Amino acid sequence: MPRRLAPLFLAALVSVSAGAMTVASSPVAHAQQMQRIAAVVNDEIISVRDLRDRIEMVIITSQLPRNSETAQRLAPQVLRNLIDEQLQMQEADRLSVSISESEMDRARSDLEARNGLRPGQFNDFITQLGVDPGTVERQLRANLLWSKLVQRRFASQVEISAEEVDETRARLAADVGKEQKRVSEILLTIEDPTKENEVVQLANRLVEQIRGGASFGSVARQFSQAANANVGGDIGWVLSDQLAPELAEVVETLSVGDVSDPISTIVGYHILQVSDTRVLAKPDPGQAEIRLSQVFLPVRPSDDAEQRRTQTEAVRAVTAQATSCDQLATLAKEAGSPVAPDLGTSRVAELPANLRTQVADLQVGETSAPIDLPNGVMAVMVCERTAPESNLPDPAQIRRQLENQRFEVLAQRYLRDLRQAAFIETRV
Template sequence: MSRIGAWLLGALLMTQAAQADMQPLDRIVAVVNDGVIMDSELDARVNDIAAQFRADNRPLPPLDVMREQVLDRMILERVQLQMAERGGIRVDDAALNQALEGIARQNNMTLPQFSERLRGEGYDWSQFREQIRNEMVISRLQQRSVASRIRVTDREVERFLQSETGKRMFQADFHLGHILVKVPGGATPEQVRAAKQKADDLVGRLRGGADFAETAVAESDGSEALEGGDLGWREAAQWPSLFADAAIDMQKGDISEPLRSGAGFHILKMIDRRGGGERLVTQYKVRHVLVRPDTLTTEEQARQEIDRLHDQVASGELTFAQAAEQSSDDPGSARAGGELGWVAPGEMVPEFEQMMQETPKGQLSPTFQTQFGWHFLQVEDVRETDMSDRYRDLQARQALQKRRFDEELQTWLQEQRAEAYVDIRLNPDS
């Protein structure tokens, strides 16, 4: 008994000593409405972005700057994901796998090869999947909340094409860099002056030879700051009018003056420009079958129905035209056996366009999801054609819609961020 008592006493003392040495393994770094962001989540995201910097041979910004930038991005993501959940916006595994297969194809790999490649580079595959799912959910939320409010009339398209600016804008593509010095909503005149002074100072440094990407990482309040402010390539007409009007006369390497908007002061760099002359456009003769969820058909039932129809067409049990005429929920094309005619880039939603471009001529595509429901398609023919007046009208409409979407999106994001309850606790003592 004495030996047992001694053992119990020793175990108790060891437990007490272990408890005395225990340190918290995780902590809250931000409260976002009724959710939280943990330090471990922030560290994981920072580590992923740091790995991207190293892979691109870019110098890392100071850790505190990176953590603040990443946390601000995560807060905005969390606000949108909470809104999407309340609105019933979800991305199921089938749609997620379809998107991941598309990413793998863009990298000339199968999905298993892509997964193995990421694991080999140190990424957690399950976390990567969920990050892509979240990005898809946020994209659908933005389309529902912002794009649905944007309307472009025929008269606006006509005026744009007739304007000197419109004519010049279709002659070039821009690759822009961007730095934002944010001005909060309801800012005082002193805050506006301070932001303008900071923007002027940044322009001076950049024109004096400072590296644009490094400056964007360290100083920009824009969502693309951690990518060095790189906004990528777009046709000139598709940039927000504030950017396009400033960039139209800029040459490669030029830095703009600060440009004022509701979000703050923007600084642009013309990384590169190209274009001019006529363009050949690839058009696709395509047909599809659509099954749309509704009050009587759940998402899962719609997916099962499109899979059943796809299998029947693939096996020869039904012709494509029969499947469309009997079961497609797109009344316009169903009566024509699913025919959509000749389709040019920009006419369809992105998921449809991507599948159309990736499906070999004459073959049946996999089933896939868009905002309208579940589809499969077949590309009957492909041709190259000169840019027509109709295509220019379409491009002008798309450009105006994209301009307004980008402008409205920034305003909408600021509104959602301002309305959310956010308590940042980056300092461990707070």
């Protein structure tokens, strides 16, 4: 059975002075302290320098107060994260999973885009923040390795059937008209029941810091143990009844921008934030965009009813022959239509009422019945039609959501098994 020693964190582990973290008063003592072992993970070590650098990165990127109290409070969770990363990288190495430089470049580009940077500014940006680029690179590589490993390890177990997708979409369609909320989460799991109080204390501190202005997304990336941590804890758009009952009850009370107190579930402690709300709705037909072509034949106010019937039949004859908008334009000209055939592109809702009712259900290539106007008779053909957007997810989006949920559960179990099988010894 692997031996696991409970971590004892020295009060003097980290202090902050003049914006830089130090642990000793002299250069020699400082160097010696940095070489100390913070933890042993199987046959590899995590140094005090590794721990110090990661604490500083977490404080800066999460916009937490830069002081010794913050550093000391964060140290247990940060060390745990480093230990988990070490286990993940060891497992990736055992199974010959690696990350190419091109994959790292894409990850750097994603970080640049997320922070509004131009391509190639990654290292300069990190350095200007006062963070060691090597520390960020290590975390980035570990996240990529773990994601790739989980995908490869469990791909055959994560197969979403068409029936599951259809059932999920049907449930969403049945919920049309209900309020959805955009929810993000931070999950702190409890592996050792004797350490639950430490987890609760950390959760409360994180809530306090986020409410004080720290970035929820940045804190989630550094502390959350959910699979969505790398996207700032974003769960996406959800209805309350899609969440665990304990979470649903809280989400219903949160307004946009609110952050919950820590919520205890069987998984651990959750911190939730609502960033937006909307009503789940079907597409509005009036928001469809259509391009129309017309045939118009005039009728003078002095013309009798017979003349109007004649023009109506002439319009009907044109639309009966036309199979495309180009052909409609040619036939309209031959019939003596005095106006340009192209009516341009409009939203259905923006059209005059008498025209809107005629074209609302027409598809591309279909023509309306003749429409009486005060000065003539017209008919239109739909040349192009763009469907209105819906906030109901499409089947591909639903499939990805279901896959991500399943991968998250498997990843949590995988990491738990790695922890239980490992030799982990903490020395600070």
